Amino acid sequence: xxxxxxxxxxxxxxEILQYNPSDPESKPHMVTYHLExxxxxxxxxxxxxxxxxxxxxxAFDFVCRAGICGSCGMMVNGKPLLAxxxxxxxxPDGHIQLMPMPSFKLIKDLSVVTGQWMDKMSKRxxxxxxxxxxxxxxxxxEPVEPEVADxxxxxxxxxxxxxxxxxxxxxLMRPDFVGAVGLNRIARFDVDPHDERTTEDYYExxxxxxxxxxxxxxxxxxxxxxxxxxxxxxxxxxRRKLATAKDTGGGLEIRVEG
Amino acid sequence: MAxxxxxxxxxxxxxxxSRMPARLDRWQSATGVFLGLFMWAHMLFxxxxxxxxxxxxxxxxxxxxxxxxxxxxxxxxxxSVAFVFAVFxxxxxxxxxxxxxxxxxxxxxxTHAFALRHGDTNLWMVQAFTGFMMFFLGSVHLYILMSNxxxxxxxxxxxxxxxxxMWPLYLLLLFAVELHGSIGLYRLCMKWGWCNGSDARxxxxxxxxAKWIITVFFLTLxxxxxxxxxxxxxxxxxxYGERYHPAAALVLPYSPVQEVRS
Ligand code: HEM
Ligand code: SF4
Ligand code: FES
Numbered sequence: 172x173x174x175x176x177x178x179x180x181x182x183x184x185x186e187i188l189q190y191n192p193s194d195p196e197s198k199p200h201m202v203t204y205h206l207e208x209x210x211x212x213x214x215x216x217x218x219x220x221x222x223x224x225x226x227x228x229x230a231f232d233f234v235c236r237a238g239i240c241g242s243c244g245m246m247v248n249g250k251p252l253l254a255x256x257x258x259x260x261x262x263p264d265g266h267i268q269l270m271p272m273p274s275f276k277l278i279k280d281l282s283v284v285t286g287q288w289m290d291k292m293s294k295r296x297x298x299x300x301x302x303x304x305x306x307x308x309x310x311x312x313e314p315v316e317p318e319v320a321d322x323x324x325x326x327x328x329x330x331x332x333x334x335x336x337x338x339x340x341x342x343l344m345r346p347d348f349v350g351a352v353g354l355n356r357i358a359r360f361d362v363d364p365h366d367e368r369t370t371e372d373y374y375e376x377x378x379x380x381x382x383x384x385x386x387x388x389x390x391x392x393x394x395x396x397x398x399x400x401x402x403x404x405x406x407x408x409x410r411r412k413l414a415t416a417k418d419t420g421g422g423l424e425i426r427v428e429g
Numbered sequence: 430m431a432x433x434x435x436x437x438x439x440x441x442x443x444x445x446x447s448r449m450p451a452r453l454d455r456w457q458s459a460t461g462v463f464l465g466l467f468m469w470a471h472m473l474f475x476x477x478x479x480x481x482x483x484x485x486x487x488x489x490x491x492x493x494x495x496x497x498x499x500x501x502x503x504x505x506x507x508x509s510v511a512f513v514f515a516v517f518x519x520x521x522x523x524x525x526x527x528x529x530x531x532x533x534x535x536x537x538x539x540t541h542a543f544a545l546r547h548g549d550t551n552l553w554m555v556q557a558f559t560g561f562m563m564f565f566l567g568s569v570h571l572y573i574l575m576s577n578x579x580x581x582x583x584x585x586x587x588x589x590x591x592x593x594x595m596w597p598l599y600l601l602l603l604f605a606v607e608l609h610g611s612i613g614l615y616r617l618c619m620k621w622g623w624c625n626g627s628d629a630r631x632x633x634x635x636x637x638x639a640k641w642i643i644t645v646f647f648l649t650l651x652x653x654x655x656x657x658x659x660x661x662x663x664x665x666x667x668x669y670g671e672r673y674h675p676a677a678a679l680v681l682p683y684s685p686v687q688e689v690r691s
Contacts, residue, residue: 246544248544249543249544249545249546250544250545250546273537273541338545338547340537340538340541340542340545340550340553343537343538343541344529344534344537344538345534374446374448374451375445375446378446378448378450378451379446379450380450380526384450384451384453384454386620387527387553388549388553388616388619388620389547389549389550389553390547390549390550390619391545391547391549391550394547394548394549395547401629401630403619403622403625403629403633404622404625404629407619407620407621407622407625408622410454410620410621410622411621411622413451414451414454414455415451416448416451418448419445
């Protein structure tokens with residue numbers, strides 16, 4: 172049933188966490204707001220109205236409002252979602268509880284820093300092209316097969332929103348776990364023909380229980396990624412590769428002197 | 430020496446990462462596959478009691494080596510159980526690494542799983558919980574069978590179920606094993622991508638459905654089987670301890686089976 176401007180919208184009930192960790196006086200608590208629903212209302216719209224009407228210093232993050240920048244992830248009734256892509260009409264009972272995404276550093280209320288976490292992850296998986304080839308801009312680049320390029324682009328669609336991390340019980344229990352976003356990144360460089368790293372090189376980055384072998388295949392990532400990345404498939408693929416990585420070393424050189 | 434250096438310094442002498450985590454992950458899955466498939470076969474064997482006492486008797490005799498020897502050799506059964514027990518222990522040791530140990534981890538897991546209402550996360554919760562149950566239930570069952578390998582048969586097993594009061598343990602173990610095993614095999618296919626095919630998402634849907642059908646099938650079969658042993662055990666209560674003599678042996682007086690205790 173399409174909403175019309177004449178229809179008076181139903182009343183929505185928002186329960187929102189409020190907390191400022193940098194203020195020693197602040198205690199985490201939930202605050203309830205009642206708001207009239209407007210046609211096509213997203214959480215982005217609703218939160219702005221709440222800020223306008225009731226709570227001028229309510230903190231939450233948005234940049235693109237179109238599911239592109241990945242900055243608006245939050246827990247909506249227990250599910251991590253992009254708030255700008257979430258419509259209030261999808262909540263038939265009109266009750267919406269908002270919490271900040273766990274596992275990321277909380278700034279205030281619904282605002283978290285995913286950037287720090289993502290930086291650490293990027294460094295850990297060395298999220299850049301590794302090649303010995305010297306770039307010579309006077310020569311034409313080696314062509315890449317369109318299918319291969321497409322595969323790389325497909326995995327490159329990740330927006331680092333952190334939703335896969337917040338939907339993963341493993342990542343929440345074990346903060347050092349590299350997460351689906353990190354494993355997807357490894358898979359991305361693995362298909363990219365520009366990157367010369369071998370399976371053994373990747374093993375050095377994520378071949379342990381905080382890496383690929385820590386994944387318990389709960390598939391929260393697969394089922395919540397707003398970009399629909401093929402996370403189950405890619406993690407399984409990397410797991411098969413890394414579980415059978417060749418053992419390149421481990422021997423001991425003993426030096427005897429005198 | 431290299432191992433001592435690795436132990437203290439957390440890295441191998443040439444700076445590379447140990448392949449042990451990979452090996453442990455493979456063994457965790459390999460023992461899981463073995464146990465999961467073994468439990469299917471096991472259920473089919475014990476459920477032969479639903480067909481007839483004679484059939485179940487013949488199956489137990491087969492495991493005692495009737496196809497090779499005329500005398501029963503329960504030691505074959507004892508050794509087989511010991512092997513399964515060993516695999517079970519290795520599997521438990523490897524899989525328990527995934528349990529939430531600290532209260533904080535547990536709290537996070539519980540809050541998250543309840544809030545997320547996500548099928549596969551819930552299935553894992555069931556798997557971890559049933560796995561924990563089986564530390565105790567499975568060990569009791571395996572030890573008793575290993576040390577009483579000569580006392581398996583239509584009457585001996587029913588006496589154990591009813592007169593020796595094992596049925597509550599079997600009832601719990603049945604639910605634990607069937608849930609844990611079928612979830613585990615489904616998860617293995619997801620974890621290693623064995624069944625992904627060309628459309629991994631469609632494959633997952635099919636597999637999930639198959640998983641539920643298998644769970645219901647084996648649970649139903651298990652409950653019927655347990656009921657059958659309970660019924661025989663009740664009827665046999667006044668003859669507790671007496672062994673079964675197959676109908677065939679009575680008809681064929683010279684059959685070697687006749688000399689054998691059931
Ligand atoms: C004390 C006994 C047991 C314990 C503590 C236990 C515990 C666990 C746990 C916690 C997992 C999840 C591991 C993960 O998420 O990576 C698991 C996986 C599994 N279990 Fe068990 N389990 C036990 C016995 C059994 C038995 C009897 C079977 C056979 C029916 C079985 C079959 C499986 C399978 C197929 C998997 C999947 C393996 C994998 O993910 O690598 N387990 N077990
Ligand atoms: S993999 Fe998906 S859920 Fe995870 S950070 Fe990237 S876009 Fe977000
Ligand atoms: S604001 Fe950019 S993804 Fe929601």
